Amino acid sequence: METIIIIVFLAGYLAITLEHNLKIDKLIPALAMMAILWAVIALTHMPVFEVNTELKELEPSHLDEMLLHHLGKTAEILVFLLGAMTIVEIIDYFDGFATIKGYIRTKKKSKLLWLFSILAFVLSAIIDNLTATIVLVTILQKVIKDREVRLWFAGMIVIAANAGGAWSPIGDVTTTMLWIANKVSAWQLIEHVFIPSVICMVVPVLFALRYKIFKGELDMDLEEEIPKSPYGATMLYLGLGSIVFVPFFKTITHLPPYVGMMLSLAIVATFAEIYSNAKFSISTVDFDEEKHDHHSPVHASLSKIELPSILFFLGILLAVAALESLGMLFEFAEALDKYMPMLGTESVAEKVSDLVVLILGVGSAVIDNVPLVAASMGMFSVPIDDPVWHFIAYSAGTGGSMLIIGSAAGVVAMGMEKIDFFWYLRKISWLALLGFLAGSISFILIRNLVLNA
Numbered sequence: 001m002e003t004i005i006i007i008v009f010l011a012g013y014l015a016i017t018l019e020h021n022l023k024i025d026k027l028i029p030a031l032a033m034m035a036i037l038w039a040v041i042a043l044t045h046m047p048v049f050e051v052n053t054e055l056k057e058l059e060p061s062h063l064d065e066m067l068l069h070h071l072g073k074t075a076e077i078l079v080f081l082l083g084a085m086t087i088v089e090i091i092d093y094f095d096g097f098a099t100i101k102g103y104i105r106t107k108k109k110s111k112l113l114w115l116f117s118i119l120a121f122v123l124s125a126i127i128d129n130l131t132a133t134i135v136l137v138t139i140l141q142k143v144i145k146d147r148e149v150r151l152w153f154a155g156m157i158v159i160a161a162n163a164g165g166a167w168s169p170i171g172d173v174t175t176t177m178l179w180i181a182n183k184v185s186a187w188q189l190i191e192h193v194f195i196p197s198v199i200c201m202v203v204p205v206l207f208a209l210r211y212k213i214f215k216g217e218l219d220m221d222l223e224e225e226i227p228k229s230p231y232g233a234t235m236l237y238l239g240l241g242s243i244v245f246v247p248f249f250k251t252i253t254h255l256p257p258y259v260g261m262m263l264s265l266a267i268v269a270t271f272a273e274i275y276s277n278a279k280f281s282i283s284t285v286d287f288d289e290e291k292h293d294h295h296s297p298v299h300a301s302l303s304k305i306e307l308p309s310i311l312f313f314l315g316i317l318l319a320v321a322a323l324e325s326l327g328m329l330f331e332f333a334e335a336l337d338k339y340m341p342m343l344g345t346e347s348v349a350e351k352v353s354d355l356v357v358l359i360l361g362v363g364s365a366v367i368d369n370v371p372l373v374a375a376s377m378g379m380f381s382v383p384i385d386d387p388v389w390h391f392i393a394y395s396a397g398t399g400g401s402m403l404i405i406g407s408a409a410g411v412v413a414m415g416m417e418k419i420d421f422f423w424y425l426r427k428i429s430w431l432a433l434l435g436f437l438a439g440s441i442s443f444i445l446i447r448n449l450v451l452n453a
Contacts, residue, residue, distance in 0.1 A: 080261050109149070116160070204435040272297040362399055
């Protein structure tokens with residue numbers, strides 16, 4: 001039966017990876033794989049286990065209990081993401097992101113590269129790397145007319161956005177997963193991953209500045225646009241501030257992060273309702289486009305949320321949970337730990353190969369990093385804030401930049417600017433690889449210094 005389980009998982013994984021070739025949305029194989037895996041476990045009465053992280057062993061459990069346990073953990077992530085997505089959409093409803101265009105005050109390409117890279121790095125840490133890429137590429141399209149130049153800037157934004165998302169608990173889905181699962185704490189993640197992430201962003205920019213494409217000035221219009229809403233800037237700062245507030249709320253109350261995100265959403269939604277001067281009942285839903293102006297901004301924002309992404313996360317996380325419940329991931333981790341070579345020093349709790357984590361980072365450029373991180377969470381039974389989790393957060397977050405299809409930020413930039421896969425591979429991938437390796441080396445060196453201190 002275990003062979004069938006593995007075949008189903010690999011087939012589903014392959015379908016997700018070949019999403020663009022098969023022209024089938026990846027949520028379909030993810031949901032199908034999840035349902036089939038749990039059905040096989042139920043019909044064949046396979047034993048399920050819970051990993052005891054303290055004793056580092058498997059303990060027998062009941063199927064209903066395990067499924068409910070994993071559904072609860074998955075729901076925490078999905079509710080958190082729903083809240084964050086809604087806040088971002090509310091900001092966009094008031095055209096708040098147009099405020100960022102006001103920061104552009106130079107025509108010099110080198111300065112613009114630094115400006116967009118830093119904006120991508122900072123924004124992605126707050127509103128996630130996917131949304132930051134959408135916002136900045138949209139601004140690019142307004143200020144840079146030359147498409148060839150714009151492609152280069154878009155490629156560098158992808159690298160910077162993924163680097164920025166890696167050090168923040170709210171900057172990337174994978175870091176959010178690790179944070180909510182109590183694998184990392186917000187402050188320890190920032191402390192250990194921030195410097196490697198900065199290096200991962202800075203090194204590619206320094207090498208890119210040597211190219212002719214980033215020399216000279218651009219012919220562009222720096223006139224300020226009239227904002228669509230007078231409350232755009234207010235909603236931008238309020239929305240970003242409310243998202244940043246979530247880690248503080250968790251630290252003070254020790255409640256799960258989604259509770260703080262719901263409070264933040266309630267605050268932002270209250271101001272949105274006041275500014276829109278609209279009355280709205282969430283029990284009455286009307287999608288008539290002609291009446292859009294009379295809609296509540298909360299209603300309008302909820303209707304724009306990417307539910308396919310939410311369903312994909314549901315499918316893939318519960319599919320990986322099935323393997324974890326069977327003990328497969330735990331056994332696989334023990335085999336890796338035994339046979340893979342060790343680079344650097346041992347982690348605090350147990351020996352886990354740095355090479356394994358680096359391979360995970362490179363692998364995230366080829367296949368989705370969400371299931372990779374979900375699998376690693378079930379594989380390694382090291383305690384919270386062990387350097388292993390910090391290195392996984394960095395590798396999975398930044399490794400995807402090496403291919404245009406390796407991260408959500410890359411895929412959305414590819415779609416918005418019609419970036420060719422092989423163009424990115426020739427021009428940008430080696431820069432992303434340099435940044436990834438430079439950041440990895442800095443992480444290992446800093447970690448070893450701390451452990452040996």
